[in-house]
Amino acid sequence: MARFLYRDINNISMSGGRARVYCPECPYAHKNGMVLRYRYVLWKAGVEIPPGYNVHHKDGNRANDAIENLEVKSSAEHTREHHTGKIVSAETRAKLAQRKRERIVTAATRAKIAEITRQRERGYHGRLL
Numbered sequence: 001m002a003r004f005l006y007r008d009i010n011n012i013s014m015s016g017g018r019a020r021v022y023c024p025e026c027p028y029a030h031k032n033g034m035v036l037r038y039r040y041v042l043w044k045a046g047v048e049i050p051p052g053y054n055v056h057h058k059d060g061n062r063a064n065d066a067i068e069n070l071e072v073k074s075s076a077e078h079t080r081e082h083h084t085g086k087i088v089s090a091e092t093r094a095k096l097a098q099r100k101r102e103r104i105v106t107a108a109t110r111a112k113i114a115e116i117t118r119q120r121e122r123g124y125h126g127r128l129l
């Protein structure tokens with residue numbers, strides 16, 4: 001379960017620099033009824049967040065959920081956005097490639113990953129395991 005640092009009078013919970021609001025009818029809500037506020041804002045504005053897409057905060061502040069600060073991006077594009085300009089040494093690149101080759105994913109792990117992906121698509125970003 002997510003641990004909230006505080007819950008204010010407007011029923012906004014903050015965790016990991018992100019705000020959540022209680023709105024069980026929102027399609028992006030977790031089963032406890034909480035939804036990431038930026039997803040809620042987009043839903044209210046009629047903007048769809050397709051599965052496999054993330055919400056990017058243009059100013060880098062995940063607590064700034066003003067609609068003009070939000071951008072829906074594919075996961076790949078979003079990852080690229082956050083890693084552009086990052087300097088990775090040849091040694092680190094080789095290590096990462098080696099680790100990727102050696103990775104063994106069991107059926108149980110694949111099932112866990114699928115469950116996490118499903119939860120994330122519903123807007124839940126807390127701890128699941």
Ligand SMILES: [Zn+2]
Nearest residue numbers: 055056057078
């Ligand atoms: Zn982002």
